[in-house]
Amino acid sequence: MKTIKVMIVDDSAIVRQVLQAVLNKDPCIEVISAVSDxxxxxxxxxxxxPDVIVLDIEMPRMDGVTFLKKIMAKRPTPVVICSTLTDKGAETTMQALSAGAVSIVTKPKIGLKNFIQDAANDITSAVKAAAKANMSNMRMPRAAVKVREKHGVENVIPSGASAMSKTTEHVVAIGTSTGGTQALEFILKALPTNSPGIVIVQHMPEKFTATFAERLNNICDIRVREARHHDRVLSGQALIAPGGKHMMLKRSGAQYLVEIIDGPLVNRHKPSVDVLFRSTAKCAGKNAVGFILTGMGDDGARGLKDMCDAGASTVAQDEQSCVVFGMPKEAIALGAANKILSLNQIPQEIMRYAYLKI
Structure with a gap:
């Protein structure tokens, strides 16, 4: 296997030192340079x-977002943002993701050395995922044509939930990870205000999901926000699972709600796509459609299979349009996907499903 050559750009000497030590412990990674700006x-x-850049955001002489834009204009390269867990850091990091960064690794303001050592697995996984990114797909696809409105997990999910055989309410469940911020922006911007209710898990740290949802809400026709406990799933609205919490679908009469809960990591993630998909299979059955999009690993593959077995429509994003063809690939291998579609086709598929259910 080819060694992943990494550059670290961070103005903290301690961060550079510890990151370099952590990454060099992995035989598949070689830090070729660590610089301060x-x-x-x-x-x-x-x-x-380098093959991958681990980049701080707030630095002297030139900020990380400006540097990132220069890289993407000259030679698109996978970039992992190393950002502080603050509201200001979240806003700037969203700008970086929009500019083409692959993923986020968070760092606290204090206790940096111990934190980075404790988070070694997450950091190395983020670098390995970034190295596999198809950078040609990190650039936002050509703006989707607006879809026209039609007029006229076992230790987390309770075993007692069951699906209704028929209801007037329907649910679209979406799970994604690496490259998902760009994919979700493309999809949600294309949807009209009468889209079915949508629930989303995007692997992202706490604080960042609220900022991400707010950004999408400002540019989409549908409402987008970070989910709160017992929010209703409504037409024309997308709920994004908060970072650091699981989100489950729950039935209440003929309506669907979301439950925001704590709990163990599932597939090394919280929120986990499997938790959302498995609860959707139990509570919505045939009244749901599941989409598994770009991302590293296998989170969501087994949950999508549960949805498929429960009679839901299930879709995997195709390899050609993925940034990382990991999660969809695993779902396809399990026989969990009824369809394999490109990113460009997904907004139309969501609304086609809605029209069929009317």
Missing amino acids: PLFAMTRMAIQW
Whole structure:
């Protein structure tokens, strides 16, 4: 296996030192340079270009977002953002994800050394996922044509939930990870205000999901927000699971609600796509459609199979349009997907499903 060559750009000497030590412990990763700001980085990159860049956001001389945009314009390269867990950091990180960053690793303001050592697995996994990214798909696809409105997990999910055989309410469940922020923006911007209710798990740390949802809400026709406990699933609205919590679907009469709960990591994630999909299979059955999008790993594959077995329509994003063809690939291998569609086809599929259910 080819060694992943990594550059670290962070103005903290402690962060550079500890990150370099953590990453170099993995035999598949080699840190080729660790520099204090983007200007030093550009000098080093003229000599040797890295496979992956781990990038801080707030730095002297040039901020990380400006540097990121320069990289993407010159030679698109996988970038993992190393950001502080603050509201300001979340807003800036959203700008970085929009500009083409692959994923986020968070760091606290204090206790950096111990935190990075404790989070070694997450950091190395993020770098490995970034190395597999198809950077041509990190650029936002050509704006989707608006879909026209039609007029006229066992230790987390309770075993007692069951699906209704028929209801007037329907649910779209979406799960995604690496590359998902761009994919979700593309999909949700294309949907009209009479879209079916949508529930989403995007692997993302706490604080960042609220900022992400707010950003989408400002650019989409449908309402988008971070889910709260017992929010109703409503037409024309998308609920995004909060970072650091699981989100489950729950039935209440002829309506659907979401439950926001704590609990163990599932597939090393919280929120987990499997938790959402399995609860959707139990509570919605044939009244749901599941989409598994771009992402590293296998979270959501077994949950999508549960949805499929319960009679739901299930869709996996195709390899050609994925940033990382991990989660959809695993779902397809399990026989969990009724259809395999490109990102461009998914908004139409959501509304086709809605029209069929009217």
